Amino acid sequence: MATRVTSADVGRAAGVSRATVSYVLNNRVDARVTEATREHVLATARRLGYHGSPAARALRAGRGEIVMLLLPEWNTAGEIGRALREIGRQTTALGLACLRYEGPEWQQRVANLLGMVTAAAVVTFEPLSSEDQEAVASAGIPEIRAWFLDSPGGPHTTHIDQASVVLTQIDHLMDRGIRDLAFVAAEEPHDQGFAEARLAAFRAICQERGLRNDRILSVDDDLTELVERLRVWSKESGRLGVAAFSDFTAVGVLSAASAAGLQVPDELAVIGVDDARFASLTSPPLTTIKLDLLSEGIAVACKLATALELPIPEADSQRSPLSLIERSST
Amino acid sequence: MATRVTSADVGRAAGVSRATVSYVLNNRVDARVTEATREHVLATARRLGYHGSPAARALRAGRGEIVMLLLPEWNTAGEIGRALREIGRQTTALGLACLRYEGPEWQQRVANLLGMVTAAAVVTFEPLSSEDQEAVASAGIPEIRAWFLDSPGGPHTTHIDQASVVLTQIDHLMDRGIRDLAFVAAEEPHDQGFAEARLAAFRAICQERGLRNDRILSVDDDLTELVERLRVWSKESGRLGVAAFSDFTAVGVLSAASAAGLQVPDELAVIGVDDARFASLTSPPLTTIKLDLLSEGIAVACKLATALELPIPEADSQRSPLSLIERSST
DNA sequence: TTGTATGCGTTATCAG
DNA sequence: CTGATAACGCATACAA
Numbered sequence: 111m112a113t114r115v116t117s118a119d120v121g122r123a124a125g126v127s128r129a130t131v132s133y134v135l136n137n138r139v140d141a142r143v144t145e146a147t148r149e150h151v152l153a154t155a156r157r158l159g160y161h162g163s164p165a166a167r168a169l170r171a172g173r174g175e176i177v178m179l180l181l182p183e184w185n186t187a188g189e190i191g192r193a194l195r196e197i198g199r200q201t202t203a204l205g206l207a208c209l210r211y212e213g214p215e216w217q218q219r220v221a222n223l224l225g226m227v228t229a230a231a232v233v234t235f236e237p238l239s240s241e242d243q244e245a246v247a248s249a250g251i252p253e254i255r256a257w258f259l260d261s262p263g264g265p266h267t268t269h270i271d272q273a274s275v276v277l278t279q280i281d282h283l284m285d286r287g288i289r290d291l292a293f294v295a296a297e298e299p300h301d302q303g304f305a306e307a308r309l310a311a312f313r314a315i316c317q318e319r320g321l322r323n324d325r326i327l328s329v330d331d332d333l334t335e336l337v338e339r340l341r342v343w344s345k346e347s348g349r350l351g352v353a354a355f356s357d358f359t360a361v362g363v364l365s366a367a368s369a370a371g372l373q374v375p376d377e378l379a380v381i382g383v384d385d386a387r388f389a390s391l392t393s394p395p396l397t398t399i400k401l402d403l404l405s406e407g408i409a410v411a412c413k414l415a416t417a418l419e420l421p422i423p424e425a426d427s428q429r430s431p432l433s434l435i436e437r438s439s440t
Numbered sequence: 441m442a443t444r445v446t447s448a449d450v451g452r453a454a455g456v457s458r459a460t461v462s463y464v465l466n467n468r469v470d471a472r473v474t475e476a477t478r479e480h481v482l483a484t485a486r487r488l489g490y491h492g493s494p495a496a497r498a499l500r501a502g503r504g505e506i507v508m509l510l511l512p513e514w515n516t517a518g519e520i521g522r523a524l525r526e527i528g529r530q531t532t533a534l535g536l537a538c539l540r541y542e543g544p545e546w547q548q549r550v551a552n553l554l555g556m557v558t559a560a561a562v563v564t565f566e567p568l569s570s571e572d573q574e575a576v577a578s579a580g581i582p583e584i585r586a587w588f589l590d591s592p593g594g595p596h597t598t599h600i601d602q603a604s605v606v607l608t609q610i611d612h613l614m615d616r617g618i619r620d621l622a623f624v625a626a627e628e629p630h631d632q633g634f635a636e637a638r639l640a641a642f643r644a645i646c647q648e649r650g651l652r653n654d655r656i657l658s659v660d661d662d663l664t665e666l667v668e669r670l671r672v673w674s675k676e677s678g679r680l681g682v683a684a685f686s687d688f689t690a691v692g693v694l695s696a697a698s699a700a701g702l703q704v705p706d707e708l709a710v711i712g713v714d715d716a717r718f719a720s721l722t723s724p725p726l727t728t729i730k731l732d733l734l735s736e737g738i739a740v741a742c743k744l745a746t747a748l749e750l751p752i753p754e755a756d757s758q759r760s761p762l763s764l765i766e767r768s769s770t
Numbered sequence: 771t772t773g774t775a776t777g778c779g780t781t782a783t784c785a786g
Numbered sequence: 787c788t789g790a791t792a793a794c795g796c797a798t799a800c801a802a
Binding site for chain 1: 444445489491492493494495496498499502504505506508515516517524525528532536537538539540541542543549551552553554555556557558574575578579580626628659661662663688691692695698699717718720721722723
C-alpha cells in the first residue's frame with residue numbers, strides 16, 4: 111500500500127516549500143505565486159495523486175466538512191427521499207459532504223457519534239433528546255432544523271405542513287360533493303409521526319366544518335376490520351370519502367372496498383398521498399396528492415449556509431409544493 | 441458558545457498532565473495510574489463535558505473511524521434496508537460510525553468525498569468506476585465489497601443471489617402444477633440492476649427446464665400493454681404463472697388480471713418478492729418471497745473487522761435467507 | 771507512577 | 787514572491 115502523499119511530498123517533488131503548495135492548492139488570491147510555479151505545483155500534485163488529509167484540515171480549521179443528517183426511522187422511499195437528495199445536492203454545491211446517519215434509535219448516541227465524526231453541522235428532522243441536544247451544543251456545531259412534522263405555524267415549519275396535505279384531500283373530496291369523510295392510516299412504525307399529525311389535522315378540519323370526525327381507523331395486516339367498518343360507514347352515508355394516509359393505505363382501502371362489495375368511486379371515493387409508482391397501477395387508478403419537497407431541501411441549504419457563513423444559495427422560483435393528481439378513484 | 445474542551449483542559453482542572461488524561465481515557469492497561477487519579481480524571485472529564493476531537497485522533501492514528509456506505513440509487517425501503525441497518529448495528533458494535541452516502545451519481549466524486557471525510561473503510565455495493573477505485577486505493581483505505589448483485593458463484597456473492605430468488609418463485613409455481621411461466625418487472629430505475637439479474641435468471645432457468653422463456657414484460661405507469669399480454673399469454677396456456685419482480689409489480693399484475701377478466705389464482709397465479717407491508721392487503725393477498733439479508737450484514741461486518749484488524753464478530757446461527765410466504769394469489 | 775517531548779498534515783503569520 | 791515556524795488536539799515513547 112502506497113503511503114499517503116502529503117503536501118510536503120508535493121513540495122519536495124516540485125522543489126518548493128509546503129506553504130507554496132498550500133497557497134496554490136487553496137487558490138489564495140492574496141498570495142502572489144508565479145504562474146509557472148503554480149502550474150508546476152498543480153501538475154506535480156496531480157502526478158503524485160495528492161489528496162489533502164481531511165483530518166488535518168479539520169483539526170487546523172477547527173471545523174469539519176461533513177453535514178450529518180440525523181434521520182429518524184422514516185420511510186425514505188417517497189417524497190422525503192427526494193427532499194433528502196436535494197439537501198445532498200445543495201450541500202455538495204456548498205463544498206460540503208452530506209452523509210446520513212440512520213441509527214435505529216440514536217437516543218444518547220449522538221454524543222458518541224460526534225466523538226467519531228468531525229461534522230460541520232447536523233441536520234435534525236425531529237426534536238433531539240436533551241442529552242443529544244447538549245452533545246451537539248458542546249461540540250460547538252450548529253443544529254439545522256428541518257422538522258417536517260412541526261405543527262403549522264411552529265417555528266420550524268417548512269413549506270409544507272401535514273395539515274395542508276389533509277386539507278387538500280378533504281377539499282377535493284368535498285368538491286366531489288362528498289360530505290361523509292373517513293380517515294384511514296397504516297400501522298407502519300416508519301410513518302407513525304406523519305400519521306399522527308395527519309390524523310389530528312383530519313379531526314380538526316372536520317370539526318371546523320361541522321362534519322363527523324370520528325370515522326377513523328388504523329390498518330394493519332388484517333383487512334377484515336377495515337372491510338367491516340367500510341360497510342358500516344357506507345351504510346350510514348350516501349357516498350363515503352376516504353382520505354388515506356398514503357398510497358399504500360389507499361391500496362388497502364381499495365381491496366377492502368372490493369371485499370365489501372362497494373363500487374369505487376361511485377359508492378366509495380378514496381384519495382392517497384405521495385403519487386407512488388404503483389398509484390397509477392391500481393384498479394381504479396388512485397387519485398393522490400403529490401408533494402414537492404424540493405423547496406424544503408433548498409430551505410435547509412439556506413439555513414446551513416447562514417449558520418456556516420457560506421454564500422447563501424438562491425431560492426428556487428416559487429413552485430407549488432402540493433399538487434392534486436386526479437385519477438379515477440374519486 | 442463554550443470553546444471546545446480539550447484534554448489539556450481536563451488535565452489542568454484535574455491537576456495532572458495531558459498524558460495521564462489520555463491514558464485514563466483510553467483505558468490503557470499497560471499504563472499504571474492510581475485508581476484515585478483515574479477516577480478523579482474521569483470525573484473531571486465528565487464534569488467539563490469533555491469529548492475528544494475526532495479530527496485530532498484521526499490525524500494521529502492515521503485512520504478515521506467512519507465506515508462509509510457508498511450506496512447506489514437503490515430502493516432502501518425493503519429488505520435491503522434491513523441489511524443496511526444490520527451493517528450499521530454491527531459497525532457500531534465494532535466501535536465505528538456507520539454513515540451512508542447516497543450521491544445521485546458519484547462518478548468520480550468519491551475522490552472529493554474522501555478529501556472531506558476521514559474514513560476507516562468504504563463499503564461498496566456495486567463495482568466502482570476505475571477513477572473511484574483509484575481514489576479509494578490512493579487514500580489507503582480498504583474497500584469492503586457487498587455486491588448483492590454479483591453473479592452466483594462470483595467472488596463477491598453473498599448468501600443470497602438473485603438467481604435463487606427467481607428459482608424459488610419458479611419452483612413454487614411449478615409445485616402448483618403450472619408450466620406456463622411469465623416474468624414481469626417494473627421500469628423503476630432504482631431497481632434496474634436487480635431486475636436485470638432476475639430476468640437473466642428467469643431466462644436461464646426456464647430454458648434449462650425446457651419451458652418457454654420469452655414471456656417477459658417490463659411495466660411502466662401504463663397497464664394497457666400488460667393487460668393485453670396477459671390475455672394473450674393466458675389464452676396460449678392452461679394456467680399462467682407470473683413471477684413478479686417485486687410485490688409492487690405484483691400489484692400491477694393483479695390489477696391487469698382484473699382488467700383482463702382473469703381469475704386469480706385460478707386462471708393466473710402471481711408471486712412477488714419482498715413481503716412488503718401491503719402484500720397482505722391486496723385482493724387476493726399476495727404470495728411472496730421474503731429475503732432475510734441479516735446474515736449479509738454480519739458477513740460485511742466480518743470482512744470489515746478483518747480488513748481493519750479488529751475482533752471479528754461471530755456469525756449468526758445459520759438462518760434461512762429465503763422463505764416463501766404462501767397467501768392466496770398462487 | 772507521572773510528566774515531557776515529539777509528530778501526525780494543514781494552514782496562517784511573519785520574516786526574508 | 788517564497789521559505790521557515792507555530793499551532794490545532796491527541797497519543798505515546800521515553801525520561802524522571
